[in-house]
Amino acid sequence: xxxxxxxxxxxxxxxxxxxxxxxxxxxxxxxxxxxxxxxxxxxxxxxxxxxxxxxxxxxxxxxxxxxxxxxxxxxxxxxxxxxxxxxxxxxxxxxxxxxxxxxxxxxxxxxxxxxxxxxxxxxxxxxxxxxxxxxxxxxxxxxxxxxxxxxxxxxxxxxxxxxxxxxxxxxxxxxxxxxxxxxxxxxxxxxxxxxxxxxxxxxxxxxxxxxxxxxxxxxxxxxxxxxxxxxxxxxxxxxxxxxxxxxxxxxxxxxxxxxxxxxxxxxxxxxxxxxxxxxxxxxxxxxxxxxxxxxxxxxx
Amino acid sequence: xxxxxxxxxxxxxxxxxxxxxxxxxxxxxxxxxxxxxxxxxxxxxxxxxxxxxxxxxxxxxxxxxxxxxxxxxxxxxxxxxxxxxxxxxxxxxxxxxxxxxxxxxxxxxxxxxxxxxxxxxxxxxxxxxxxxxxxxxxxxxxxxxxxxxxxxxxxxxxxxxxxxxxxxxxxxxxxxxxxxxxxxxxxxxxxxxxxxxxxxxxxxxxxxxxxxxxxxxxxxxxxxxxxxxxxxxxxxxxxxxxxxxxxxxxxxxxxxxxxxxxxxxxxxxxxxxxxxxxxxxxxxxxxxxxxxxxxxxxxx
Numbered sequence: 180x181x182x183x184x185x186x187x188x189x190x191x192x193x194x195x196x197x198x199x200x201x202x203x204x205x206x207x208x209x210x211x212x213x214x215x216x217x218x219x220x221x222x223x224x225x226x227x228x229x230x231x232x233x234x235x236x237x238x239x240x241x242x243x244x245x246x247x248x249x250x251x252x253x254x255x256x257x258x259x260x261x262x263x264x265x266x267x268x269x270x271x272x273x274x275x276x277x278x279x280x281x282x283x284x285x286x287x288x289x290x291x292x293x294x295x296x297x298x299x300x301x302x303x304x305x306x307x308x309x310x311x312x313x314x315x316x317x318x319x320x321x322x323x324x325x326x327x328x329x330x331x332x333x334x335x336x337x338x339x340x341x342x343x344x345x346x347x348x349x350x351x352x353x354x355x356x357x358x359x360x361x362x363x364x365x366x367x368x369x370x371x372x373x374x375x376x377x378x379x380x381x382x383x384x385x386x387x388x389x390x391x392x393x394x395x396x397x398x399x400x401x402x403x404x405x406x407x408x409x410x411x412x413x414x415x416x417x418x419x420x421x422x423x424x425x426x427x428x429x430x431x432x433x434x435x436x437x438x439x440x441x442x443x444x445x446x447x448x449x450x451x452x453x454x455x456x457x458x459x460x461x462x463x464x465x466x467x468x469x470x471x472x473x474x475x476x477x478x479x
Numbered sequence: 480x481x482x483x484x485x486x487x488x489x490x491x492x493x494x495x496x497x498x499x500x501x502x503x504x505x506x507x508x509x510x511x512x513x514x515x516x517x518x519x520x521x522x523x524x525x526x527x528x529x530x531x532x533x534x535x536x537x538x539x540x541x542x543x544x545x546x547x548x549x550x551x552x553x554x555x556x557x558x559x560x561x562x563x564x565x566x567x568x569x570x571x572x573x574x575x576x577x578x579x580x581x582x583x584x585x586x587x588x589x590x591x592x593x594x595x596x597x598x599x600x601x602x603x604x605x606x607x608x609x610x611x612x613x614x615x616x617x618x619x620x621x622x623x624x625x626x627x628x629x630x631x632x633x634x635x636x637x638x639x640x641x642x643x644x645x646x647x648x649x650x651x652x653x654x655x656x657x658x659x660x661x662x663x664x665x666x667x668x669x670x671x672x673x674x675x676x677x678x679x680x681x682x683x684x685x686x687x688x689x690x691x692x693x694x695x696x697x698x699x700x701x702x703x704x705x706x707x708x709x710x711x712x713x714x715x716x717x718x719x720x721x722x723x724x725x726x727x728x729x730x731x732x733x734x735x736x737x738x739x740x741x742x743x744x745x746x747x748x749x750x751x752x753x754x755x756x757x758x759x760x761x762x763x764x765x766x767x768x769x770x771x772x773x774x775x776x777x778x779x
Contacts, residue, residue: 182582183575190571191603194586200599203565213601215566215618218518227616229570229604265503266515270529270614271490275483282482286494299500301513303491304529309610314570316527316616318515 209391210329211259211376212319222326224319226256232311235420236353242281244353245313246288252378253317254296255357255422259376260328261366262321264298264359269315272308285313296359325366327426332373332392334454336427339436341444344381344423345415346408352420361442362424369436374426380417382459382471385425389457397460397468398450427452509691510629511559511676512619522626524619526556532611535720536653542581544653545613546588552678553617554596555657555722559676560628561666562621564598564659569615572608585613596659625666627726632673632692634754636727639736641744644681644723645715646708652720661742662724669736674726680717682759682771685725689758697760697768698750727752 195208205222206214212226228249232238236245250267257264269289273282293300298317341358358376365371373392375384381403389396400412409415428436433448440446453460459471495508505514505522512526528549532538536545550567557564569589573582593600598617641658658676665671673692675684681703689696700712709715728736733748740746753760759771 180579181575182573182577182579185579190573190582190586190605191569192605193582194569194590194600194603197586198590198593198600200601201597204599204601207599207601208603213566213568215599215601223618225566225568225616225618226602227568227570227604227614229572229606229612229614231572231606231608231612233609234607266513266525268513268525268527268616269491269494270527272529272531272612273482273490275481277482279480279482279485282490282493286490286497290494290498293498297501299504299507299515300494300498301500301504301507301515302526303494303508304527304614305490305492306529306531307534308531308612309533310608312529312531312572312608312612314527314529314604314614314616316525316568316614318523318525318618 206328211256214326217320221320221322224257224260224262224321226253227314227316228252229312229314240353242284243288246285247292248353249313249315250289250292250298251355251357252422253315254359255376257317257319258357258359258362259374259424260321261325261362261371261374262319264296264317264319266299266301266318267293267315268301269303269313272306272312274309274311275307327366327371327374329373329375329388330391332388332394332427332452333429334394334452335430336372336452337430337433337448338385338396338398338425338427338450338452340404340423340425340447340449342423343404343406343445344377344409344421345406345418346410347418347420349408351406351408355422357422358424358444361444364441365426368439369428369432372427372429374424377421377423377425379419381425382416388425388427395453395456395458396450397453397462399462400464402447402449404445404447506628511556514626517620521620521622524557524560524562524621526553527614527616528552529612529614540653542584543588546585547592548653549613549615550589550592550598551655551657552722553615554659555676557617557619558657558659558662559674559724560621561625561662561671561674562619564596564617564619566599566601566618567593567615568601569603569613572606572612574609574611575607627666627671627674629673629675629688630691632688632694632727632752633729634694634752635730636672636752637730637733637748638685638696638698638725638727638750638752640704640723640725640747640749642723643704643706643745644677644709644721645706645718646710647718647720649708651706651708655722657722658724658744661744664741665726668739669728669732672727672729674724677721677723677725678719680719681725682716688725688727695753695756695758696750697753697762699762701764702747702749704745704747
């Protein structure tokens with residue numbers, strides 16, 4: 180059996196199903212970041228992302244943007260837990276035929292994001308590789324009361340999304356701002372029941388919230404904010420790498436959030452968490468409802 | 480200018496020379512692991528290593544050994560700081576034509592080492608890649624009084640090495656035991672002034688201690704313990720991936736250490752730290768001295 184025959188093969192989740200963890204681990208594999216015991220008031224967060232040339236970026240993409248993306252997607256994971264990014268280590272595999280200028284621009288891209296989000300770049304590894312590979316691992320912190328998991332969605336919660344989705348591959352996947360300040364505003368001012376960042380596509384990632392929370396959801400086509408790059412609704416909800424936040428909170432606070440929202444970043448109500456029926460109900464623009472499968476970006 | 484024209488190009492050290500870090504960082508790029516503020520009594524350690532098929536292992540190497548190596552070399556880094564490994568995240572790039580069996584054996588290899596050294600594997604990333612790539616990032620802890628840097632070597636310190644060196648490429652680089660228990664014994668019972676693990680070759684890594692400590696060293700050919708796989712002295716001291724510990728302590732305690740040493744792992748005195756002249760003096764078996772350059776494993 181080959182990996183491609185398995186449909187979606189997720190090595191890390193496969194590990195996660197089998198592994199026994201110590202009592203120091205609050206949440207292991209299966210959220211945007213691991214949650215680890217730390218101080219009396221805070222948890223440590225720990226996440227990692229690998230970018231490979233030809234898959235997450237192309238050889239003619241600007242090196243500075245590639246570097247920026249490699250750190251930004253990790254910051255997005257820490258933000259989706261309600262946390263603050265702190266320390267990063269960076270491994271790079273580079274071809275020996277690569278121009279020094281490219282390597283320096285890659286680094287400048289990482290540094291720019293590190294400075295902007297006050298992340299200390301404290302270590303790493305350099306190896307020789309045919310294709311460019313960049314792996315960043317990021318440690319963050321979160322106050323215990325601000326920790327936001329995928330698993331906390333409650334029936335009747337309103338589902339929100341930041342920004343616009345779809346077509347990120349055309350440009351924005353290399354030039355996005357992780358929704359760190361939005362996430363911190365949310366967790367500090369509201370009881371956010373569940374949150375995730377959209378890396379595998381809205382349907383797949385909201386699907387993770389539903390699965391972890393053991394809930395269903397109804398979402399409305401007409402309320403879902405499409406980017407100008409989106410090819411259409413059905414692809415936009417399956418495109419990966421939007422790096423927007425999807426979160427749920429009690430409907431009691433939904434209006435207050437919309438009134439208080441202080442950012443230029445768009446905020447949209449896109450549906451509701453359902454207690455009963457699992458999976459998605461999609462209300463089309465025609466008002467017809469249909470059941471849909473949470474398929475998104477697949478690794479294989 | 481291409482990377483290969485630079486001789487040794489180390490992307491991470493290049494970053495390390497330019498970057499400003501916050502006060503939360505005790506030691507950033509430039510030791511076996513980063514040292515970060517943590518609790519009143521302890522520091523957090525943070526390290527990462529990337530292994531690439533064709534460079535650090537071959538496609539016919541056993542997957543279980545490759546997995547074991549990917550975590551073990553990180554544990555070796557934490558050990559070389561005097562610390563205890565705690566939490567790991569693992570990114571893997573795998574070809575879609577790969578056999579599921581290979582992926583599972585890779586995982587079993589990682590898990591075996593994680594269990595043996597009580598490391599929690601708490602997260603990761605799976606991507607599709609032409610060549611197999613494995614990146615592990617590891618968080619450890621160290622009591623403040625046990626932290627051992629490269630920079631602490633003192634004049635007249637005796638230089639020790641664990642195990643045997645050389646020729647690890649023939650077998651042992653895929654099947655070594657990180658010297659964790661030896662390192663913990665050392666830091667708990669002795670004032671170890673400096674320590675590093677041998678990943679780039681003895682001369683290169685002891686060279687890092689000399690450079691960071693601003694010292695020189697005299698080492699004796701006849702005292703350096705060669706592995707049965709070593710092709711000869713001159714290559715053995717330049718071979719990489721021995722994953723043995725090189726450390727220095729005051730000559731006052733050197734005999735006591737040799738008498739107390741409770742492990743089967745060989746322990747050898749190989750030379751002495753010198754205050755004056757920088758770099759290495761090598762005392763050949765013929766008793767002739769020569770000056771040597773600390774060249775080791777190069778990344779490009």
